[in-house]
Amino acid sequence: MKIAYVTYDGPDDDREVVLAHWREAGIDGAAVSWDDPSADWAAFDAAVVRSPWDYVDRRREFVDWARRVEGLTRLLNPASVLERNTDKTYLRDLAAGGVPIVPTHWIGPGDDPDVSSWEGWRPGEEYVVKPSVSAGARDTIRTADAAEAARQAEMIVAEGKVALVQPYLRMVEDEGELSLLYFGGRFSHAVRRTAMLADGTAAPRANHVGADLREPAPDQVAVAEKTLGEIPESLLYARVDLVRLPDGTPALMELELTEPYFYLAFAPGSPERFTEALHDLL
Numbered sequence: 001m002k003i004a005y006v007t008y009d010g011p012d013d014d015r016e017v018v019l020a021h022w023r024e025a026g027i028d029g030a031a032v033s034w035d036d037p038s039a040d041w042a043a044f045d046a047a048v049v050r051s052p053w054d055y056v057d058r059r060r061e062f063v064d065w066a067r068r069v070e071g072l073t074r075l076l077n078p079a080s081v082l083e084r085n086t087d088k089t090y091l092r093d094l095a096a097g098g099v100p101i102v103p104t105h106w107i108g109p110g111d112d113p114d115v116s117s118w119e120g121w122r123p124g125e126e127y128v129v130k131p132s133v134s135a136g137a138r139d140t141i142r143t144a145d146a147a148e149a150a151r152q153a154e155m156i157v158a159e160g161k162v163a164l165v166q167p168y169l170r171m172v173e174d175e176g177e178l179s180l181l182y183f184g185g186r187f188s189h190a191v192r193r194t195a196m197l198a199d200g201t202a203a204p205r206a207n208h209v210g211a212d213l214r215e216p217a218p219d220q221v222a223v224a225e226k227t228l229g230e231i232p233e234s235l236l237y238a239r240v241d242l243v244r245l246p247d248g249t250p251a252l253m254e255l256e257l258t259e260p261y262f263y264l265a266f267a268p269g270s271p272e273r274f275t276e277a278l279h280d281l282l
Contacts, residue, residue, distance in 0.1 A: 001282060002028040004047040004073075009033050012051040017264050021271040025279065034065055046074040046282055048236065049082065051259055056135050059086055076236040076281065077257050085257040088132040089162055097230045100223060100251045102243065105165040113153045115165050116146040126168035129153055131161040135259075142168050169243050177253055180216055180224045181262060181270070182238045184277030187224075189267035190216045193241075213266055223250045231257070236281055237274065 003022065007015060015031055022029035032039050034052040041047055047069055055062035063086065066079035077085075084090050095101045105118040115121050115129075123144075129152040130140035141152050153163035176192040192214045216224070224240040231238075239260035241253040264270045 001026075001045045002030070002043065003278070004032045004039075004041065004044040005029055006034050006047050006049045007031050007051045008035075008054045010051075010053065012053075014262050014264050015051065017271050018050070018274065021275050022278075025275045027275070027278070034062065041069045042072040044073050046076055046278075048076050048278065049259060051261075053135060053259060055086070055259075056133060056138065059133050062086070074282070076278075078233050081231070081233050081235065081257050085255065086133060087162075088130075088134075088164060088254070090255070091164075091252070094227060094230055094252065094255065099227050099230060100249065102166045102169070102245070102251050102253055107153045107157060107163040107165065109157055111157075113150040113157070113163075114146070115149045115153065118165065120167065121146065122167075126170075128164075128166050128168050129156070130164050130166075131156040131159070132164060133161050169245065171246070172243055175244060178214060178216060178220060178242045178250075179256075179260075179263070180220065180240045180242065181260075181267075182224075182228060182235070182240070183270075183274045184236060184280050185228070185234075186273070186277070187221070188270050188273045189263070190214050190220075191263045191266055211263055211266055217250075220250045223252060227252055227255055234281065236277060237262070 005015060005019060019029045019031065052062065063083045066075060066082045069075055070079040091101050091104060092106065103120050105115060105120060107113055126142055126144045127149055128140060128142050129149045134140065139156060143149050149165060153165065156163040176194055178190055179193055180190045181188045191211045193211050220242050223242060227240055228238055235257060239256035241256065242250045243253050245251050262270065
């Protein structure tokens with residue numbers, strides 16, 4: 001099989017790990033930037049979307065690319081998944097399906113940006129304001145100031161996005177976020193990740209310092225599998241990012257189905273599991 005590892009022109013320390021294991025498994029893998037105009041996507045048996053981390057400012061172009069490539073070869077994950085998952089408003093749909101998410105106030109075009117009118121706003125407490133289309137905590141702030149939160153929301157909406165306002169969960173600084181990795185619908189491994197806004201600013205996307213393997217608790221596995229059960233398409237990969245709410249219950253922070261970092265170096269056997277899942281789908 002000839003498989004494209006869809007990436008970008010930048011660092012990705014999962015890339016060589018995956019390509020090496022593909023070679024061992026008899027897969028002819030090649031790293032190809034998603035926006036490479038010379039790429040012959042029809043020459044591949046499949047294109048596995050892995051690290052197109054520069055798509056955020058060109059989401060429409062990226063979605064159009066995915067639709068086009070899906071007409072030329074097998075795209076994993078599918079274009080319908082990529083389109084839906086690259087806008088965090090998908091969280092509203094998951095919540096409607098019964099998935100517990102972090103309490104969220106949504107501000108879109110025409111909505112009042114005054115967050116102090118939201119029933120979930122508590123004066124003196126800190127909140128996170130972020131855009132619906134983002135990666136690596138871009139354009140994300142942490143603040144207890146309602147006026148600052150409103151200004152950030154207005155800026156986000158002015159750029160054609162929806163703003164999410166969520167309470168800052170301080171226990172994340174101690175417990176961190178738990179990311180559960182699934183390959184081919186099967187659990188592979190879980191890592192605890194350092195809070196990105198622990199110091200009030202966004203950490204660089206490439207900073208994976210502080211991640212360590214963890215065994216998820218049964219209630220975390222239940223939420224992750226409930227979340228994945230809401231996705232109708234077959235998935236090659238998924239990363240379910242969970243946090244615990246103040247009452248201790250787990251909630252979905254994000255469902256990463258487009259370009260999640262896999263933390264393969266932290267989990268022995270995970271590159272093999274990913275390769276096996278690819279074989280099974282093809």
